[in-house]
Amino acid sequence: MARPRGKKRTAAQAAADESSKPEAVAAESSKHKAAVKEPAVRGRDKRVKAEAEDFPEKRNLEDLWLSAFPVGTEWENIDKIKEFNWNFQNLEKALEQGGVLYGKTVYVFASTESQRLDVNGESKIVLIPVVVAVDCPFPPSDKIGITSVQREKKEIVPMKAMKMAWVPYVPLKDRLRRIDSLKTKIFTLGCTQRRCVLKHLDIERVKKFDYCLPYYMPLNPPDEKYDTVVDIIYPLEPPIVCDFDWDLDDYECFADDLVEEEVLPEDEKEKFKMFVKERVRERKIELKQAKEARKKAIDDMDPKKKEAFENIKFYKFYPVKTPDTPDLSNVKAKFINRYYRDAHYLM
Structure with missing residues (x-):
């Protein structure tokens, strides 16, 4: 009996059989992964670079002025502070190496001043943020004044009565460190009163926040x-x-x-x-x-505290001029408030 003849394999069948071997499968898989991985890496690098260009690196003390509660500003007007992209690089430079406040213990509080300014050719009332830095190794005060022409009585109350306190400020580069290892020399006047709770408070209590002024009792x-x-x-x-x-x-x-x-x-x-x-x-x-x-x-x-108060210094900072903000050169004043009086230095 004649033996059956084997069928000839086509080139396609041969290639399929060869590719089914474990070694071939592994090699093909590696090639495919490499082909997919390379463009993905290149695409991610481009995306990271684009994001870096869109979001420039933040300065170490960039949000310092925003960390200080704008004392005495009416609650409904606080958001108006963000109407302009204010810049306080003068405050930052004063606290950085080579600055007049570098290495010193400072207590920072903020407030606002309403002024009529030229904004793109139009006369407009602008709420200007102002920052005061107190150069003193001790807190200048633990009290708040509550006063206005609408109130007959003027009160001096503990800060905690208005949910305010001096809070350590942590520069950006130190925010990933352990809190207990930080030794900051910058403190801001903060307020823990939540705005969402105001509607549940009586009007007199809410208005007290509008009339608050940082209090200071001078030796003289x-x-x-x-x-x-x-x-x-x-x-x-x-x-x-x-x-x-x-x-x-x-x-x-x-x-x-x-x-x-x-x-x-x-x-x-x-x-x-x-x-x-x-x-x-x-x-x-x-x-x-x-x-x-x-x-x-x-x-x-x-x-020691008396000696510190004898040498205390007040620095008043206005925002620096930028293309995004109105000119403040004609409205700057040394006067801080009825308790602090005038600043020693106008920045």
Whole structure:
């Protein structure tokens, strides 16, 4: 019987049989992975490079000014601070190597000033963020003042009563380190009051935040020219809001002028005079008590702390000029507030 003849394999069949061998499969798989991997790596490198160009590296102290709560700014206006891309590189440079505050212990607080400025050819009210750096090895104060022309009484309360405190600031390069290993010399005045809770608070409590001012008691008494002026809010509809200087103003003439201006009714004149005299009496008592409290505080003060307060320095920073922000050169002022008075250095 004739033996069956084997069928000839085609080239395609031979290639298929060869590729089915384990060695061939492994080799083919390696080639495929290499072919896929190489363009993926190149694509990722391009993407990372593009992202780096879109998001430049942040400066080490770039968010320092934002870390300080803008004390005394109305809650509904806080977001207006971000209307412009403000830049405080002058503050950053002052704290970096070679700067006037480098290596020193500083306490930083922020506030805002409303000014009418030219914005792209249009006159506009702008809320300008301002930062004050206090050069002192000790906190300048643990209290907050609550005051405004709308409030008859001025209060000095502990910071914690308004949920405020001096908080250590951690520069960007140190934020991955253990907290207990940090030795920062920069502290910002922070506030832990959450805005979402405000709607559950009474109006008087919410308004207190609007009237807050960083408090400071200087070793030397303030300029006496401020000590003879009293704020008057006489309860009428609308209320009479004015200042009375008991050294310069006469009670009778002062009331007559208001009557002539039709601000004060004639039949309220005597009541108004008595009201002003009572406010002056209260103010004189406040000044006497403040003088005694200052003297006692200085007498009881630790010698090292007293020496530090004698050499304390205030630096007031405005944002630097950039193409994205309005010109502030004509609105800069050394005045900080009624407690800190004027800054030693305007930056």
